[in-house]
Amino acid sequence: MTRFSVVTGASSGLGRAVALRLAMEGDHVLLLGRDEGRLLETADLVSEAGGTPLFEPVDIRDRPALRRVLRTLVPPAGIGLVVHCAGILVPGEVDEIGYDDLGAMCDTNVH
Numbered sequence: 001m002t003r004f005s006v007v008t009g010a011s012s013g014l015g016r017a018v019a020l021r022l023a024m025e026g027d028h029v030l031l032l033g034r035d036e037g038r039l040l041e042t043a044d045l046v047s048e049a050g051g052t053p054l055f056e057p058v059d060i061r062d063r064p065a066l067r068r069v070l071r072t073l074v075p076p077a078g079i080g081l082v083v084h085c086a087g088i089l090v091p092g093e094v095d096e097i098g099y100d101d102l103g104a105m106c107d108t109n110v111h
Contacts, residue, residue, distance in 0.1 A: 002052075003080035006030045006070075008060055011038035015085030016045070022081070023051025030073055031055035032066075033086065060086050061107040 005022045009015030011033035019029050023046040031046070033039050036057040043053035056069045087109045090101040 001077070002026060002028055004028045004030070004075055004077065005081040005083065006032065006074075006079055007083045007085060008032045009084070009086035010042050010055070011035045012042075013085070015083075016042045018083045018085055019046055019051075019053075020049050022083075023047075023049035023053070026050055027081075028052040028054070028075075032058055032060065032069070034059050061104065 005027045007015050007019045010019045010031035022029050029046050029051050031039050031042050039055040043055045046053035054073050058065050058069050060066050090097050
């Protein structure tokens with residue numbers, strides 16, 4: 001059975017690289033990220049590498065939207081692998097970063 005994998009932050013960087021590696025293994029890969037154009041580019045690369053891509057632009061901090069995406073796109077057999085590569089960085093000294101920015105980093109990078 002082909003594995004169904006989910007990759008967050010799949011529009012660029014490490015997330016894209018992980019998605020391509022999973023594609024080389026023949027995975028069906030659900031690509032999640034905020035930038036639809038870059039997700040489409042990743043989806044094309046996943047196809048070229050031998051995987052089967054699905055993609056949906058979503059901000060993983062938006063829990064209701066993320067739940068809807070997963071309920072809609074995850075097959076009945078479920079998820080075989082989740083790789084969380086989404087991340088944001090607010091530059092600055094710790095005591096200069098606002099509470100909202102710190103919360104956004106934690107919500108994206110940790111949760």
